[in-house]
Amino acid sequence: EHDFWKTQPVLLSSNSNQDKYDRALKPDISLEKVSKEFIPISSEFYWCTVDIHKSSQMQELYTLLSHNYVEDSDELFRFHYSPEFLKWALDPPGQNPDWHIGLRSTDGSNKLMAFISGSEIEMKVNSVTKKMAEINFLCVNKNLRKQRLAPILIQEVTRRVNLCNIFQAVYTAGVEIPTPISVCQYYHRPLNSKKLVDTGFSHLPPGVSLAKLVMHYRLLPESNSQMPGLRLMTEKDIPQVRKILNKYLNARTKMHQIFKSDEIIKHWLLPKKDVIYTYVVEDINKTGKITDFFSFYLLPSLILKNDKSSGLNTKKVNPNNLINSAYLFYYGFNLEPASGVEIKDSNISYRDLNESMIKERLVLLMKNCLMIAKKENFDVFNCVKIQDNELFFDDLKFGSGDGHLHYYFYNWVIRDLKNRDIGLTML
Ligand code: MYA
Ligand code: JJ1
Incomplete structure (x- = not known):
């Protein structure tokens, strides 16, 4: 159960009573100790940075998401983000272009097979102000599901965020993983x-x-x-x-x-x-x-x-x-x-x-x-x-x-929040 998430700085259950809240689970790492190498990946793929300012690469991202992004539970509908929307969502002031991370196929096609993004966000949580990464648009091509690519994408974005001296993240998902702060x-x-x-x-x-x-x-x-x-x-x-x-x-x-x-x-x-x-x-x-x-x-x-x-x-x-x-x-x-x-x-x-x-x-x-x-x-x-x-x-x-x-923090423990206490809207 949760072979990936159990290795990560997140609580594994909501009834794990803590003696201290509003704190990190894992201390910050000094820059020398953050790996400078890409997370190892199967020879079928190679890492890339998706340049969203190039319309051909934006088109590739749009196509990946249009065919493979979030659907409702009955698979009747799929989110259909437009290129103009993605440009807006992925390029706030100060955006680090290295946080637009893709996996491409080595089969000769160079096809974009997976993606994850981060952007910097200044968050206030229960009176603590913290710079975090906001993680969104995690997507793996339908034909490559259940091959443990998502944990690799998450580790690569974590590495690139850590390189910028940031050790917390906020994200939302339709699915339940360890452990939501609010549903x-x-x-x-x-x-x-x-x-x-x-x-x-x-x-x-x-x-x-x-x-x-x-x-x-x-x-x-x-x-x-x-x-x-x-x-x-x-x-x-x-x-x-x-x-x-x-x-x-x-x-x-x-x-x-x-x-x-x-x-x-x-x-x-x-x-x-x-x-x-x-x-x-x-x-x-x-x-x-x-x-x-x-x-x-x-x-x-x-x-x-x-x-x-x-x-x-x-x-x-x-x-x-x-x-x-x-x-x-x-x-x-x-x-x-x-x-x-x-x-x-x-x-x-x-x-x-x-x-x-x-x-x-x-x-x-x-x-x-x-x-x-x-x-x-x-x-x-x-x-x-x-x-x-x-x-x-x-x-x-x-x-x-x-x-x-479901709302989540990475490497930040807080007491569960009531729905009305949530003030963040992600795209
Ligand atoms: S939420 C939107 C996510 N995207 C979709 O739902 C689109 C359609 N689905 C897909 O593309 C795939 O099914 C995805 C999983 C890519 C979601 N968040 O590769 P696998 C865990 C986190 O074999 P696949 C958004 O974008 C799962 O519990 N983890 O699975 C926010 C299992 O781990 P464990 C997820 O289905 C993303 C492992 O992955 C999610 O082929 C925030 C299985 O991997 C999910 N939505 O691919 C990411 N879904 O065994 C976290 C499954 O332990 C960011 N899993 O249960 C964390 C902070 C990082 C930065 C830190 C900086 C300091
Ligand atoms: O859109 C959603 N549900 C719709 C359609 C349901 C189709 C069958 N499954 C729905 N419709 C009912 C509307 C009705 C109108 C009259 C009043 C009563 C209600 O319920 C759902 C949300 O409800 N959408 C999804 O499931 C899409 C995924 C949501 C999670 C997204 C996570 C993205 C995170 C990225 O950061």
């Missing part, structure tokens, strides 16, 4: 019920007609809940959005990224067509003052089984073969304007605010978010049960999905 359920809000039912993404409840279901989920844009001053985020909003986001995450969660610079906020939140959508609410009485923002990203899923499609076998991806899913990214708000009460102390903590005020504001904000996603032609709006998200699920007709997202 969070996915939630879904249908926007295009017909397509979701046609493709098996959702089901007609017994005795409910499609017409009835469409009615149930309709979102009337002319309803009186539209927030005045809602608009796309622009460059000049960056400093205010950064302040709102850092304050919100720090007050309401126990593990989150610290957005250190305006440059980082610009990268992660400034709108990019078909990748990241960020909206702000500008106070109509005070020009330029931002009170709220929300963001979501486009991550389509390829429909693998459908009479009307044949998945990727048609060589070209037909947009009809995709579910256009919006995934909630970051949001935040100041409560003063919505509550209608003057709050004199600008240092007021969100913890001091009445939970029902937060819920009221968040339901309104997310309702506007859903209306925009609908207008932008998304089929479904997804998120996981983290942060304050559960506060809007019932009012806005989100339902639980069959997937779970």
Whole structure:
């Protein structure tokens, strides 16, 4: 059992009571002691660095992931990251290009067979601030599964991260391995019920007609809940959005990224067509003052089984073969304007605010978010049960999905976190 993970600095079970938390399991290693050689690999493969700035190599990564990345438990859908999305996800400011790691075939084709990536992230976890690596996009070609390639990729990324004097990592997965700090359920809000039912993404409840279901989920844009001053985020909003986001995450969660610079906020939140959508609410009485923002990203899923499609076998991806899913990214708000009460102390903590005020504001904000996603032609709006998200699920007709997202640290022990204490969203 867990022949690989039992050799790694992670707890092997969640009931392994520790006498000390918020600490490393294994001490840092001095640079001289970190191996300068690639992790040994079978002669069928060789290590490479994938240059995501070369469109041919980006195309290879896109192809590997489109055919082999994460699927749901019934193998009906597969995540379909676009090259533009991958460029965004894999190239934040300061990105180390050596952390885009591939395995290629030595059979003469040089085909990209596996991948793993890391990027640096400044994390705050239970009042400790730490530089970590954020690990994502681990993928092995379907024909090479169960050959213990994943542990080799993980060890190689660990080595390259250690070379940069970093000894902790954060990652998420759909599967359970040793040992999650939190397990969070996915939630879904249908926007295009017909397509979701046609493709098996959702089901007609017994005795409910499609017409009835469409009615149930309709979102009337002319309803009186539209927030005045809602608009796309622009460059000049960056400093205010950064302040709102850092304050919100720090007050309401126990593990989150610290957005250190305006440059980082610009990268992660400034709108990019078909990748990241960020909206702000500008106070109509005070020009330029931002009170709220929300963001979501486009991550389509390829429909693998459908009479009307044949998945990727048609060589070209037909947009009809995709579910256009919006995934909630970051949001935040100041409560003063919505509550209608003057709050004199600008240092007021969100913890001091009445939970029902937060819920009221968040339901309104997310309702506007859903209306925009609908207008932008998304089929479904997804998120996981983290942060304050559960506060809007019932009012806005989100339902639980069959997937779970497990959160992990490498070489960092903490007490388990409640879902609402998680403040990190990975792509
Ligand atoms: S999560 C997304 C992962 N990708 C997919 O799910 C895509 C589809 N699946 C595949 O491509 C393959 O099935 C993968 C496994 C590549 C996942 N995270 O090679 P194997 C363990 C960690 O024979 P395969 C993401 O990207 C498994 O328990 N470990 O298996 C975050 C077993 O170990 P043990 C995993 O199926 C990734 C061993 O691998 C995962 O052919 C974070 C079997 O290896 C998983 N998702 O390939 C990585 N799945 O025997 C960790 C299986 O012990 C980063 N396994 O149970 C750690 C921090 C590193 C940096 C540290 C810096 C300081
Ligand atoms: O998308 C997911 N599930 C869908 C489709 C299920 C298809 C059959 N298995 C789902 N649909 C129900 C929607 C319904 C709408 C009306 C209200 C009630 C709900 O449940 C799931 C998430 O739920 N997705 C996955 O399983 C994909 C993998 C998730 C793990 C991803 C890990 C990536 C980590 C990389 O960092």
